Amino acid sequence: MLKTLNAWLHRHPENMKANVEIYTWQTCPYCIRAKILLRWKGVQFTEYKIDGNGAARVKMAERANGRRSMPQIFVNNQHIGGCDDLYALDREGQLDKLLMEAQPVG
Numbered sequence: 001m002l003k004t005l006n007a008w009l010h011r012h013p014e015n016m017k018a019n020v021e022i023y024t025w026q027t028c029p030y031c032i033r034a035k036i037l038l039r040w041k042g043v044q045f046t047e048y049k050i051d052g053n054g055a056a057r058v059k060m061a062e063r064a065n066g067r068r069s070m071p072q073i074f075v076n077n078q079h080i081g082g083c084d085d086l087y088a089l090d091r092e093g094q095l096d097k098l099l100m101e102a103q104p105v106g
């Protein structure tokens with residue numbers, strides 16, 4: 001039943017194998033919106049809650065090509081960008097493919 005419903009909704013949670021990381025502030029609306037999409041996709045993700053942690057934000061920006069806005073999202077260590085970038089990838093039909101790729105070993 002759930003399988004049928006997921007297929008109908010174009011959801012494939014069982015295939016979401018990527019290593020997803022997201023840097024967040026707890027009350028940031030863009031962070032919440034990004035997590036809603038990741039949860040809808042059914043992918044597991046690691047959330048770094050960095051409210052008030054300036055050093056962690058600097059580290060995030062180093063990984064994120066200088067981007068400091070919240071959230072910043074990485075899939076298999078590849079920088080995706082922020083919430084708008086995540087939704088844009090989904091609109092372009094690119095997100096599921098990325099989320100289905102397991103992180104290469106090594």
Ligand SMILES: N[C@@H](CCC(=O)N[C@@H](CS)C(=O)NCC(=O)O)C(=O)O
Pocket residue numbers: 028029030031068069070071081082083084085
């Ligand atoms: N277009 C960005 C907007 C993100 C954004 O504006 N985030 C706010 C927090 S909700 C932020 O980082 N503000 C502080 C700043 O830009 O330094 C996205 O989609 O992620």
